[in-house]
Amino acid sequence: MAQTSLGATSRIIRWIDHRLPFVAMLQRELYDYPTPRNLSYWWNFGSLSGIMLVVMIVTGIFLAMQYTPHADLAFDSVERIMRDVDWGWMLRYAHMNGASMFFALVYIHLFRGLYYGSYKQPRELLWILGVIILILMIMTAFMGYVLPWGQMSYWAATVITNLFSAIPLIGQSIVTFLWGGFTVGNPTLNRFYALHYLLPFVILAVVLLHLIALHRFGSNNPLGIDKRGPQDTLPFHPYFTIKDLFGLAVFLLIYSFFVFYAPNFLGSSDNYIPANPMQTPNHIVPEWYLLPYYAILRSVPNKLLGVILAFGSIFLMFLVPWLDTSPVRSARFRPVYKWVFWLLVIDVIALGWVGANPPEGLVVTVGQIATLYYFVHFLVLFPVIGKLERPRPLPASIAAAVLQGGTGARLGTAGAPVAKP
């Protein structure tokens, strides 16, 4: 077995490692793990998302110790956490804003993948696992949002579960089945709570698969070309551990700003009113991270078609590796796609704006155009641009591109850093 520098110091660790090669695995996957030397800060968002998942699970478990999942008691129990539980306000605000942060990180991570073609051969499964994580996150976030049992919780649960009533013939039965009754009520809250506790651990399992798939071929990089040898890579530690740590500190600053100074900025004031089945809020609006899907849903006059397109907008992501016909990964070398990518970013933000506003006048028109563009982007532009575009020439290797000649040779063979003078 390979001698590990981590394990070499201790006989006990060597004894364990011989039987259960855990330290050897850490050594291989977190220490030596050869990583493209040209990764930009856009590559921080994967590890940040993973850390955020852990923060959500930890704060969530402590909140669950104080929360009461009952329609009559849930709202007051959340207020009790905010007022009487030691540091309860911090746990709750960290969890509540953490959901927003988690989505922001994952969306940036996803768009980074789209820009640099990280979904292309041989990383298709890695991408698909990521889309599965996103879908699980949306389910988890939706059910978590219902738990405080405020007005927006209750009405979001009503609106979203009612989407299933669009299914012909059996739709209404499915909705009754989901509710556990003839309206959103205590059984609904109870099952949402059970699932909200379960799903994060399912996400954790899929994240592990995502990591296994990632480490099979290693990270993509801003050039989108394969690494050809040790001169193209640096060991993960200390180069990328420190880079990730710096990114983490900057991210935590932004996260903390929301938790401590603007804890309710991203939320809806209606959710501080206890759920009232007899009174509908003026505007039922989901949290910001679900607004684009909500906009697609409302842009289609037919309910069933709207539901199909809203769900389809996410499921479309599964097909992205095969819709993109370009052999080149990175948009840096794709003169047309480079600009079309930003159209998608603008499109999704426009959809978010549409979702946040009452569907009247201009909002409807923008929503319909943006919805149409979203699907055209993936179903038409992706395959067509890939075929017609003439990519710019790719650099010979990562090292050749980033080390500018001479230094590449100086750095030697083992991918090891040059000893400091």
Add this chain to the structure above:
Amino acid sequence: MGKPTLAPLALMVLALTPLSARAEATPSPPRQQWSFDGIFGTYDRAAAQRGFQVYKEVCSACHPVKHLYFRDLADLGYNEDEVKAIASTYQVTNEQPNDQGQMFQRPARPSDSIPGPFPNDQAARVANNGALPPDLSMIVKARDGGPDYVFGILTGYKDPPPAFNLLPGMNYNEYFPGHQIAMPPPLSDNAVTFADGTSATVPQMAHDVVTFLTWAAEPNLEPRHRTGFKVMMFLIVMAGIFYAAKRKIWATAH
């Protein structure tokens, strides 16, 4: 992803604005100066105590503060005896029956929640022309605009414009969505007499009671601001150290 990053960011800010500023034809209430604004904001204790007096002598005739306990008042600067004295002026139903199995009334203790004016929502509606006076312990967080909105409502009563169709029993309020509010103007000059000699004008009472209600909605704002400052300072130093370490580690790599 380079240069064009700023445009989508600006768009994103635009897209998010309507979330908080979603207003109908109703004008948004003017911004006020609050002691709890900003990252070092704290509650002005004197204002909050005057606000509690306004709540107690005016608002509490119709509005409960369900989530507040008498013990919470210690936070406003009342000492233990004062809290006990305030509590003892209220009668509450004991949680357990007495030896004879009868429920009975007793003076409130600091551990009791502050009792509301009505036994249930139906009783509240009957006494208020069919309208339900909302619970005030969360009101500042439960309305877009927060303290400025509540202040706006308390000071926004006006004569309706000539063509306005005001329904019977309703009142015209500039900042209430739709302008028709069931609550009659709650404050009038000198409605209360402040012990500290502050003149009890309507804006003064509104300002004080909103300070009290903001505290009621967010009693942990001060520890939150204090902790936040420490956390941010720590993180700034941490980010600096990590950045320096990153520069040093990468110095020979590129």
